[in-house]
Amino acid sequence: MASILLVDDSASMREMVSFTLKGVGHEVNEAEDGVEALEFAKTTSVDLVVTDVNMPNMDGITLTAELRKLDSYKFIPILILTTETGSVRKEQGKVAGATGWIEKPFDPDNLLGTINRVL
Amino acid sequence: MVSEINIDLSQFHDVFFEECSEGMEILESGLLNLTSESDPEVINTIFRAAHSIKGGGGTFGFSEISDFTHGMETILDEMRNGKLAVTPEAVELLLAALDCLRHMVQCSKDKKPIDQALVTELRERLDAFISDSAEPVSENVTTNISADNSEKHEDVTIWNIAFYPRENMFYTGNDPFRLIRELQCLGDLEVTVNYEHLPDFSVMDAQNCYLGWDMVLKGNVSLGQITEIFEWVEDDCDLDIVQKNEVAEKETEAVEVITRAKDEPRSGRRRADKSGLSNQESTSIRVGINKVDGLVNLVGELVITQSILSRVCNDLGMDKNEKLNECLDQLERNTRDLQEQTMGIRMLPIDFAFQRLPRIVHDLSLSLGKKVELKFSGETTELDKTVLEKIGDPLMHLVRNALDHGIETPDMRVAEGKSEKGLISINAYHQGGNIIIEISDDGAGLNTEKIINKAREKGLVDKNEELTEAQIQNLIFSPGFSTAAMISDVSGRGVGMDVVRRNMNDLGGTVEVTSQAGKGSLFIIRLPLTVAILEGQMVSVADQVYIIPLLSIVESLQVNEKEINAVANEAELYPYRDEYISVIRLREVFNVISDDEDRVGLLVVIDIGGRRIGLYVDDVVGQQQVVIKSLEQNYQQVDGIAGATVLGDGAVALIIDVLGLVQASRK
Numbered sequence: 001m002a003s004i005l006l007v008d009d010s011a012s013m014r015e016m017v018s019f020t021l022k023g024v025g026h027e028v029n030e031a032e033d034g035v036e037a038l039e040f041a042k043t044t045s046v047d048l049v050v051t052d053v054n055m056p057n058m059d060g061i062t063l064t065a066e067l068r069k070l071d072s073y074k075f076i077p078i079l080i081l082t083t084e085t086g087s088v089r090k091e092q093g094k095v096a097g098a099t100g101w102i103e104k105p106f107d108p109d110n111l112l113g114t115i116n117r118v119l
Numbered sequence: 120m121v122s123e124i125n126i127d128l129s130q131f132h133d134v135f136f137e138e139c140s141e142g143m144e145i146l147e148s149g150l151l152n153l154t155s156e157s158d159p160e161v162i163n164t165i166f167r168a169a170h171s172i173k174g175g176g177g178t179f180g181f182s183e184i185s186d187f188t189h190g191m192e193t194i195l196d197e198m199r200n201g202k203l204a205v206t207p208e209a210v211e212l213l214l215a216a217l218d219c220l221r222h223m224v225q226c227s228k229d230k231k232p233i234d235q236a237l238v239t240e241l242r243e244r245l246d247a248f249i250s251d252s253a254e255p256v257s258e259n260v261t262t263n264i265s266a267d268n269s270e271k272h273e274d275v276t277i278w279n280i281a282f283y284p285r286e287n288m289f290y291t292g293n294d295p296f297r298l299i300r301e302l303q304c305l306g307d308l309e310v311t312v313n314y315e316h317l318p319d320f321s322v323m324d325a326q327n328c329y330l331g332w333d334m335v336l337k338g339n340v341s342l343g344q345i346t347e348i349f350e351w352v353e354d355d356c357d358l359d360i361v362q363k364n365e366v367a368e369k370e371t372e373a374v375e376v377i378t379r380a381k382d383e384p385r386s387g388r389r390r391a392d393k394s395g396l397s398n399q400e401s402t403s404i405r406v407g408i409n410k411v412d413g414l415v416n417l418v419g420e421l422v423i424t425q426s427i428l429s430r431v432c433n434d435l436g437m438d439k440n441e442k443l444n445e446c447l448d449q450l451e452r453n454t455r456d457l458q459e460q461t462m463g464i465r466m467l468p469i470d471f472a473f474q475r476l477p478r479i480v481h482d483l484s485l486s487l488g489k490k491v492e493l494k495f496s497g498e499t500t501e502l503d504k505t506v507l508e509k510i511g512d513p514l515m516h517l518v519r520n521a522l523d524h525g526i527e528t529p530d531m532r533v534a535e536g537k538s539e540k541g542l543i544s545i546n547a548y549h550q551g552g553n554i555i556i557e558i559s560d561d562g563a564g565l566n567t568e569k570i571i572n573k574a575r576e577k578g579l580v581d582k583n584e585e586l587t588e589a590q591i592q593n594l595i596f597s598p599g600f601s602t603a604a605m606i607s608d609v610s611g612r613g614v615g616m617d618v619v620r621r622n623m624n625d626l627g628g629t630v631e632v633t634s635q636a637g638k639g640s641l642f643i644i645r646l647p648l649t650v651a652i653l654e655g656q657m658v659s660v661a662d663q664v665y666i667i668p669l670l671s672i673v674e675s676l677q678v679n680e681k682e683i684n685a686v687a688n689e690a691e692l693y694p695y696r697d698e699y700i701s702v703i704r705l706r707e708v709f710n711v712i713s714d715d716e717d718r719v720g721l722l723v724v725i726d727i728g729g730r731r732i733g734l735y736v737d738d739v740v741g742q743q744q745v746v747i748k749s750l751e752q753n754y755q756q757v758d759g760i761a762g763a764t765v766l767g768d769g770a771v772a773l774i775i776d777v778l779g780l781v782q783a784s785r786k
Contacts, residue, residue: 010171012135016178020126052174054167068290074326077292083174091354099292100351105177105185108126117301117348118292 001025002047002119007037007063008081009055017050020108021115034058038066045072048118050102052081053089061089061096068097077118128179132228134405135175139184139224142168144474146217151477155205162205166195172220184223187238190245191216197249212248214478216241275339281359283313283331284352286324293352295328301348306338408504411464415651418454418461419746425454426767462503462649469547469554470498472511476518480543483522490540491526493518497547502554503649506626510556510646513619513630517558517642518543520616525562525640535637537561549648553628553670556644565634567591574600587698590730592632596620624778626650627668627761629726645670653747653774655764657740658723661711664772665736666745666764671777673724673731675739680719683735693733695724703784704735708759725777732781743767747774758783 004021008014009032018028029046031037033055041049049067051060058066060080067073077099082089090101102114149165169192176185191213197203219241226233280302284295302308313331323329336345342360349358429447473495480493526532526541533539546557567588574580574594586594594600598617623630628646647653647670655666656675683693683702691702702722706712722733745764750757750773761776 009167010138010175012131012138012175013171013178015134016128016131019131023126054170056164056167075289075292075294081174083170083177094291094351094354097291104174107128107178118294118297 001027003027003029004115005029005031005037005040005046005049005051007031007034007049007051007055007060009033009052013052013081016108017111020111023108024112034060034063034066037063041067041070041073046076048115049073049076049078050081050115051078053093061092061098064093064098065096079114079118131179135179135181136224136228137405138175139172142172143217143221143224147214147478148474150210150213150217151481153205153210157205159199162195162199166192166199169195181227183233183238184220184227187216187220187223187242190242190249191220193249194245209248212244214481216245275337277363278336278340278342278345279359279361279363280334280336280345281331281357281361282334282349283316283357284328285355285357286327286329288328288352288355289326291352291355293355295330295332298348298352299332299334302334302336302345305340305344305348306336308337309335406464415461415465418458419651419748422454422458422746423765423767425450427769430767458652462651465504465649465651466501467504467507468499468501469507469556470495472507472514473498473545475511475515476545479515479518480522483519487523488528489522489526490529491522492540492542494542494544495546496544500547500549500554501648502646503651505650506554506646506648509622509626510644513622513644514545514556514558516616516619518545521558521560521562521640521642525560525564527563550645554646554648556646557641558644559639559641561639564636564638564640565592565595565632566636567634570594589633592634593730595632596630620778624776627653627670629671651747653745653764654742655745655774656723656742657766657772658705658721658734658736659738659740660705660709660736663709663711664740664766664770665705665709666743666772666774667723667725667734668761668774668777669742671725671727673726675721675723677719678722678733678735693722695722695731695733698731700724700731700733702733702735703781706735706737708780708784727778727781734775734780745772745774 001024004026006014006017006021006028007030008017011032014030014032018030021028029040029044031040034051035057037049037051038058049064051063053060064078064080067076067078078097080090080093080098080101081104082093082101083104093101099118100114102111106114145168146165149161149168153161153165169188173185173188173192176182176188194203194209194213198205198209203209219237222237223233225231282295282298288295299308299310311333313333314329316331317323317329342362345360346353349356352358429451432443432447477493480491484491521543522541526543527535527537529539532541541560541562543558543560546559548555571580571586571591571594574591574597575582577599579594579597579600580586595616596619598615600615600617620630623644623646626646627650628644630642630644632640632642634640647668653666654669656669656672657664657666659665678693683691685691691704692699693702720735720737721739722735723739724731724733743766745766747762748764750760750762753763757773759776759780760773761779762774763771764774766772
C-alpha cells in the first residue's frame with residue numbers, strides 16, 4: 001500500500017479523503033496548507049501527493065512547483081483537487097508540474113479510481 | 120480495477136457544517152471590510168471561504184448549497200481577477216446572499232425544507248449581477264471529446280494508438296507504463312515499442328523519456344474512454360488515436376483526434392498567499408461538548424470529595440500525621456490545578472461573541488442613516504463557552520441600543536460640534552475571577568428627566584422617592600420600563616433592557632450604566648469567567664447555610680435592629696451611607712424560624728444595577744469557591760435560588776439568586 005500526502009485546508013475534506021484512503025489500506029499524512037505540506041515533504045518522501053488548490057499561506061499550485069524542486073519529489077505523482085472545470089487552473093497545475101487532477105465534487109469511488117491510475 | 124467501497128458520507132456532515140459556519144463568519148467579516156481599496160488578500164480570503172463551502176457542499180451531497188455558493192464565488196472570482204469592481208452594491212448583494220446561504224446551511228443541518236422562494240430570488244439577483252456587470256467570459260472550449268461517451272459502441276472496435284511522449288514526461292509525475300496499464304484494462308492490447316528517438320548512450324539523460332509506443336487496442340471501447348486515460352498528458356505528448364472499423368476496414372472513416380503539445384509560457388504561478396487567518400487546527404482536536412461537560416462535572420465532584428476528605432481528616436485529628444498531611448496538601452493542589460485546567464478547556468476568546476456585531480452595525484447604520492465606527496479591544500480575552508453563548512444576544516441588544524438611541528444623526532452631531540461619525544467601542548478584560556465588558560458610545564447619553572418621569576408614570580418609583588443620577592439611569596433595566604422613543608423598529612423587538620439584565624443575572628453577572636448627557640453612555644457588564652464555579656460568601660440563616668455570589672456584595676455590616684425602620688407599606692429601610700436601602704430578611708423570605716429572634720444580625724449589602732439592597736442574615740461564615748449544581752435538574756426551579764452546592768462537610772447549601780430574590784420578596 002502507498003503512503004500519501006494529503007493537503008487541504010478544509011477539515012471535512014481532509015477527513016473524508018483520509019478516511020477513504022485509509023479504508024483501502026493507504027497510509028495518509030495530512031497537512032492543512034502548502035507551507036505545512038512542504039515542511040513535511042522536506043523530511044519525508046511519499047508515493048503520492050493529493051492537494052487542494054485554494055488554501056491560505058501557500059496554494060496547491062505553488063506547492064506543486066515547490067515540491068518539484070525537491071529531489072525526492074521530482075517524479076512523484078501530484079494530483080490536484082479542483083472544482084474548476086475550466087482549463088485555466090489545470091494548465092497552471094500542469095505548468096507547475098502536476099501529474100493530473102481530480103475534479104470536485106467526487107465520491108470515494110471516483111477518488112480511489114483516479115488514485116489507482118497513478119499508483 | 121477499482122474496488123467498490125461503501126462509505127457513509129453523513130459521518131462527515133457535522134464537521135462540514137461546522138466548517139460552513141466558520142467559512143460564513145470569514146465571508147461576513149471579510150465582506151464588511153471589503154472596499155475597492157482593500158488588500159487583495161481580503162478578497163482572496165473571502166473567495167477561499169466561499170470556494171471551500173462550495174466544494175464541501177458538492178462532495179457531501181448538498182448540491183443546493185454548492186450551486187448557490189457557486190454564484191457568489193463567481194462574483195468574488197471576477198472581483199479577484201479585477202474584472203468586476205468592488206462596489207457597495209456588490210457587497211450588499213453578497214451579504215444578502217450570505218444570509219440566504221446561512222439559511223440553507225441551517226435548514227440542511229436541521230433537515231428542514233429550504234425556503235425556495237428566497238433562494239430563487241437571490242440566485243436571480245446574483246445571475247443578473249454577473250451578466251450585467253461582467254462581459255460574458257468566453258469559456259475556453261476545447262475539442263469536446265467526451266461527447267462520444269454517450270454513444271454506444273456495441274461492437275468490438277479496434278483502435279490504433281500512437282503515443283509519443285515528450286522527453287520531459289516523467290517530470291510531471293506521469294509514467295507511460297501506468298497509462299499503458301490502464302489501456303490494458305479496457306481490452307486486448309498489443310504494444311510495440313519504438314526506439315527511433317533513443318539517443319546515443321553518451322548523451323542520454325536517464326530521467327528523460329525517449330521511447331514511443333504504437334498500440335492496437337481491441338474491445339468494446341469508446342474514444343472517450345481512451346482519451347480519458349491520456350487526459351493528463353495530452354499536452355505532453357504526440358497522440359494519434361485512429362479507429363479501424365473491423366468489419367468495413369475503412370480507415371478513412373476513422374475518427375481522428377490529434378493533440379499536439381503546445382509551448383506554454385511559464386506564467387500563471389501565483390504568489391504564495393499571506394493570510395493572517397492561519398488555522399491552528401493541527402495543534403488542536405475537536406471534542407464533543409458533552410465530553411467536556413462530563414469532565415467538568417466529575418472534576419467538580421472531585422473538588423467536593425477532596426474538601427470533605429480534608430475536613431474528615433481534620434476532625435479525626437489526623438492532621439498530626441505529617442505524611443498524611445503532606446499528601447492531603449498535595450491532593451488539594453492537584454485538584455485545584457486539575458480544576459483550573461479543565462475549566463480552561465471550555466474557555467474561548469470573546470471575539471466569537473463579537474462576530475455578529477459588525478454586520479448589525481453595518482445594516483442598522485444604513486437603515487437609520489447614521490454614520491458609526493465600531494471598535495473592539497481585548498477580543499482575545501477568554502471566557503467560558505456557556506457564558507460566551509449567552510452574552511451574544513444581550514451584547515447585540517446593547518450595541519443596537521447604542522446605535523439607535525445613543526448615536527445621533529450626522530447633522531445633529533455636526534451641530535453639536537462632534538465628528539460626523541459616531542463611535543461605539545467594546546472593550547473586554549479580566550479582573551480578578553471576572554470578565555468585564557464595556558460598551559461605550561459617544562452619542563447623546565441618557566435623558567434622566569425623561570427616564571424618571573416615565574418611571575413615576577409607570578409606578579416603578581414612588582412619587583416622593585428621591586433618586587441619585589446613577590439610580591435613575593439604571594432604571595432603564597427595570598422590567599416594564601420603556602420610554603416612548605424606545606419602541607422603534609430597531610430596538611423594540613420585545614427584548615428590553617430588563618432582559619439584558621436578567622440574562623446577565625442568570626449567568627451570575629451584573630450590568631450597569633453610567634451616562635453623561637451629550638457625551639455618551641457606558642454600559643459595564645461584569646460576568647464570572649465560568650458558570651460552573653462561583654466565588655461565594657457563605658452566610659448562616661437560622662441553622663442553614665446559604666451562599667451569596669461574592670460578585671454582587673458591596674459590604675457586610677453589623678446593624679442595630681433599632682435603626683431598621685418599618686415604613687407604612689411594611690417595607691423596611693435602613694440608613695446606609697447617605698441613602699435609605701430596603702432590607703430583606705432571609706429568615707422571612709425562606710421561612711426559617713428559630714427561637715433566638717432578638718439576636719443581632721448582619722446586613723449584607725448587595726448591588727443590583729446601581730441599586731443597593733440589604734440582606735439581613737444571622738452571620739457570615741466564610742468565603743469559598745463552590746461548584747454549582749443545577750437545582751432544576753435535580754429538583755425543580757425555586758424563585759430566588761440559583762442552584763445548590765455541596766459543602767466540605769457534605770451538607771447541601773443553596774445559592775442565592777440575588778435579583779430573583781429581590782423580585783420574589785416584592786410580591
